[in-house]
Amino acid sequence: MTVREIVTSENPLLRRRSKKVRQFDENLQELVDDMFETLHAYHGLGLAAPQIGVLQRVFIAELPAEYDEAGNETAPLEQYVFINPEIRRMRGEEEMEEGCLSVPGYRGVVKRATLVHIKGQGLNGRPFRVRATDLLAEVFQHEFDHLEGILYLDRLVSPDKLFLIPVGQEEANETVMAD
Numbered sequence: 130m131t132v133r134e135i136v137t138s139e140n141p142l143l144r145r146r147s148k149k150v151r152q153f154d155e156n157l158q159e160l161v162d163d164m165f166e167t168l169h170a171y172h173g174l175g176l177a178a179p180q181i182g183v184l185q186r187v188f189i190a191e192l193p194a195e196y197d198e199a200g201n202e203t204a205p206l207e208q209y210v211f212i213n214p215e216i217r218r219m220r221g222e223e224e225m226e227e228g229c230l231s232v233p234g235y236r237g238v239v240k241r242a243t244l245v246h247i248k249g250q251g252l253n254g255r256p257f258r259v260r261a262t263d264l265l266a267e268v269f270q271h272e273f274d275h276l277e278g279i280l281y282l283d284r285l286v287s288p289d290k291l292f293l294i295p296v297g298q299e300e301a302n303e304t305v306m307a308d
């Protein structure tokens with residue numbers, strides 16, 4: 130597995146629409162492995178293939194496990210791999226503050242649906258569906274946008290709702306912090 134270089138927003142590659150995956154083979158597995166490696170290296174919640182320069186319809190998302198004060202796990206680690214995702218249903222609307230590994234140093238306020246039904250294929254090509262709410266729903270919408278060549282910068286509620294992250298707080302990375 131390899132940590133790949135992240136493509137940043139001035140690169141026109143991020144403005145292109147990614148292509149449907151047709152071959153579910155070891156190259157796809159390797160791509161996804163590298164994406165997880167890269168996601169972990171940058172402490173993100175989600176990553177889309179175009180962000181490492183691969184214009185294929187693949188994204189991953191990961192919500193870390195949560196623990197209470199005694200150290201007991203209160204929510205398990207959640208990992209998702211979507212190949213050829215389609216958002217089938219969106220409901221609700223909420224203003225959220227997001228960041229993106231491809232827009233380092235900034236965060237901005239966007240509107241997102243609070244519930245999505247999303248369908249996709251797994252690494253083996255088998256179709257599946259997920260109903261996601263809140264943070265997970267927002268990560269999915271953000272990553273799906275990358276496959277369409279859309280950045281959260283395009284969805285700011287207003288141009289003045291883009292903020293520089295103060296130095297020392299850069300750990301708040303790719304996608305969505307509910308506040």
Ligand code: NI
Pocket residue numbers: 228229230231271275303304
């Ligand atoms: Ni992003």
